[in-house]
Amino acid sequence: xxxxxxxxxxxxxxxxxxxxxxxxxxxxxxxxxxxxxxxxxxxxxxxxxxxxxxxxxxxxxxxxxxxxxxxxxxxxxxxxxxxxxxxxxxxxxxxxxxxxxxxxxxxxxxxxxxxxxxxxxxxxxxxxxxxxxxxxxxxxxxxxxxxxxxxxxxxxxxxxxxxxxxxxxxxxxxxxxxxxxxxxxxxxxxxxxxxxxxxxxxxxxxxxxxxxxxxxxxxxxxxxxxxxxxxxxxxxxxxxxxxxxxxxxxxxxxxxxxxxxxxxxxxxxxxxxxxxxxxxxxxxxxxxxxxxxxxxxxxxxxxxxxxxxxxxx
Numbered sequence: 001x002x003x004x005x006x007x008x009x010x011x012x013x014x015x016x017x018x019x020x021x022x023x024x025x026x027x028x029x030x031x032x033x034x035x036x037x038x039x040x041x042x043x044x045x046x047x048x049x050x051x052x053x054x055x056x057x058x059x060x061x062x063x064x065x066x067x068x069x070x071x072x073x074x075x076x077x078x079x080x081x082x083x084x085x086x087x088x089x090x091x092x093x094x095x096x097x098x099x100x101x102x103x104x105x106x107x108x109x110x111x112x113x114x115x116x117x118x119x120x121x122x123x124x125x126x127x128x129x130x131x132x133x134x135x136x137x138x139x140x141x142x143x144x145x146x147x148x149x150x151x152x153x154x155x156x157x158x159x160x161x162x163x164x165x166x167x168x169x170x171x172x173x174x175x176x177x178x179x180x181x182x183x184x185x186x187x188x189x190x191x192x193x194x195x196x197x198x199x200x201x202x203x204x205x206x207x208x209x210x211x212x213x214x215x216x217x218x219x220x221x222x223x224x225x226x227x228x229x230x231x232x233x234x235x236x237x238x239x240x241x242x243x244x245x246x247x248x249x250x251x252x253x254x255x256x257x258x259x260x261x262x263x264x265x266x267x268x269x270x271x272x273x274x275x276x277x278x279x280x281x282x283x284x285x286x287x288x289x290x291x292x293x294x295x296x297x298x299x300x301x302x303x304x305x306x307x308x309x310x311x312x313x
Contacts, residue, residue, distance in 0.1 A: 003304045003308070005017065005020070005021065006018065006021035006300075006303075006304050006307060007300040007301055007303075007304050008300075009021070010289065010290060010293045010300040010303060010304075011293075011300050013290065013294070015286060015287065015290055018093075018286040018289055018290055019091065019092060019093040019284075019286040020093055021093055021286075021307060022093060022094075022095040022307075022311060023092065023093050023094050023095065023096075023285050023286070023289075023307055023310055023311070024094065024095065024096035024097065024098075024272070024310035024311045024312075025089070025092075025094050025096070025097045025098065025272075025274050025275065025285050025310065026098045026134075026193075026216065026239075026241040026272055026274060026310065027098075027218050027219075027241035027242075027243055027272070027274035027275075027276060028085070028097065028098070028099050028274060028275055028276065028277070028278070029099065029138075029167075029276065029277050030081060030082065030085055030099045030100060030101055031071075031072040031078065031080075031081020031082060031084060031085060031279075032064065032068065032081075032277040032278070032279050032280060033085045033088060033089075033099060033275060033276075033277060033278045033279070034081060034084025034085050034087065034088055034278060034279050035084050035085075035087040035088035035091060035278070036049070036278075036279065036282070038083070038084050038087035038088070039071065039080070039084050039279075042080060042083075042084075043071060043080075045071070047067060047068055047279055048067075049279065049280060049281055049282030050063065050249045050280055050281060050282065051282075052249075053248065053249050053250065053251045054249060054250055054251060055250075055251045056250075057168070057169060057199070057250070060250060060280065063280065064277075064279075064280060068279050068280075073108075074108075074109065074110065075109070075110050075111060075119070078101075078105070078110045078116075078119065079119055079122075079123060082119065082120050082123035082124075083123045083126060083127050085097075085099060085123075086123055086124050086126075086127035086128040086131065086133075087127050087128070088278055088284055089128060089131055090127065090128040090130075090131065091284070092275075092284040092285050092286050093285075093286060094131060094285065095130070095131060095132060095311065096131070096132040096134065096310075096311055097131055097132070097133060097134065098133075098134035098136050098163055099133075099134075099136055100116075100120060100135050100136035100137055100138065100161065100163075101116055101120070101137075101138060102137075102138035102139070102140055103137055103138065103139060103148065103151035103152050103155055104140060104143065104147070104151055106151055106154065107151070112154060112158075113154040113155040113157070113158040114154075114158040117135060117158065117160050117161070120133070120135065121133070134162050134163055135160055135161045135162050135163070136161070136162070136163040136164065136165055136193075137152070137155055137161050137163070137164050137165070137185075137190070138164075138165050138166075138167060139152075139164070139165070139166045139167070139178065139181065140167065140168045141166055141167065141168035141169055141170065141172045141173060141178075141195075142168055142169060142172040142173070145177050145178070145180070145181065148178075148181055149181065152181060152184070152185075156184065156185070156188050161190060162189075162190060162191060163190055163191040163192070163193060164182070164185045164190045164191070164192055164193065165193045165194060165195065165218060166178060166193075166194040166195060166212075167194075167195040167218070168195070169199075170195065170196060170198065170199045170200045170204070171199070171200070175194075175196070175204070175207060175208050175211050175212065176211055178194075178212060179211055179212060182212040182213065183213075186213060191215045191216070192212060192213060192214050192215050192216075193214060193215065193216045193217065193218055193241070194208055194212055194214055194217065194218060195218040195219055196208040196217055196218070196219065196220060197217065197219055197220040197221055197222035197223055197240075198218075198219035198220075198221065198222070198247070198250075198252060199252070200222055201222050201225070202222045202223050202224070202225045202226035202229040203226070203229065204222070205217060205220050205222055205223045205229055205233075206223075206226075206229050206232055209232075209233070209236070209238055214238065215238070216238065216239045216240075216241055217233075217238060217239070217240050217241070218240075218241050219240070219241070219242060219243065219247070220233075220240040220241075220242070220264075221240070221242060221247060221252065221253075221259075221260045221261070221264070223240065223260075223264060223269070224260030224263040224264050224267075225260075227267070230263075230264060230267035230268075230269055231267070231268075233264075233269045234267060234268035234269050234270075237270065238269075238270075239269075239270040239271065239272060239309070240264060240269055240270070240271050240272070241271075241272045241274050242261050242264075242271050242272065242273060242274065243273075243274045243275060243276035243281075243288075244256060244259050244261060244273065244288055244291065244292060245275070245276075245281045245282075245283045245287075245288060245291065246275075246276035246277065246280075246281050247259065249280075249281050255295075256291060256292070256295040256297065257295045257296060257297065259292075259295075259297055261273075261292070261297065262297050262298070265298070265302070265306075270309055271306060271309075272306060272309055272310040273285060273288045273289055273292065273303075273306055273307075273310065274288070275287075275288060285310075289303050289306075289307065
């Protein structure tokens with residue numbers, strides 16, 4: 001599909017046309033980025049995503065625990081979640097997607113590091129073999145560093161993983177705690193990302209990039225509060241993988257029309273548009289593109305630039 005067709009689909013409000021355009025996604029959370037219809041067909045459960053804003057991550061965790069988490073327990077549940085994630089990626093027109101699982105999953109009777117990798121790859125082959133999958137490891141920010149070392153080691157030894165992300169409560173532990181872990185992952189060739197600046201400050205975005213030697217930032221919208229931080233991100237070519245509807249439904253922005261992604265783009269920061277947790281927030285990447293266009297945040301041509309950015313790391 002050409003850029004002209006993508007632009008025309010946005011301007012016509014044609015969701016199917018937007019979906020047909022190749023896109024990448026660098027910020028989604030495995031099973032929680034699944035396809036609602038696919039999971040309803042497999043389980044008989046109709047998941048109803050959020051419709052009103054929450055105010056804390058704890059509220060979102062409670063919602064996922066009550067509505068979807070039980071679906072993904074055990075080997076069969078995890079396989080269902082991965083297949084749902086690839087089903088949504090395929091329907092969304094994604095040709096490149098980055099996700100995986102948290103290193104602590106090896107404590108949950110779903111397999112060792114190599115088995116987890118093989119399980120996700122088997123799900124890709126079964127559902128969407130045409131999609132370029134970037135295997136990503138995850139750290140939860142509340143976990144002790146000693147635990148993370150113990151869980152991480154077999155993943156690095158087994159190989160195949162290509163990126164790393166850190167998520168959870170941004171203020172659970174200082175960012176410095178994770179520096180040795182990130183250096184080990186960098187030495188193994190992983191691309192480094194972290195959730196920062198969703199709930200924290202612009203200065204915390206800068207500090208995380210420097211301390212962890214990040215290649216990308218997940219969210220990072222607080223950077224828009226500081227010209228110097230935006231200039232730093234632009235000068236160092238650090239992309240921000242932004243999830244507009246997630247920011248809206250977690251109360252980080254009041255209106256989509258005022259989303260700081262516009263200020264970041266205008267400051268020369270490379271941004272990508274992502275869904276975060278599609279089961280929670282009820283949208284895929286294509287809906288995000290269309291919503292930003294309808295809200296007047298970007299022109300269709302600008303969104304095509306962002307779409308093409310998403311296709312390469």
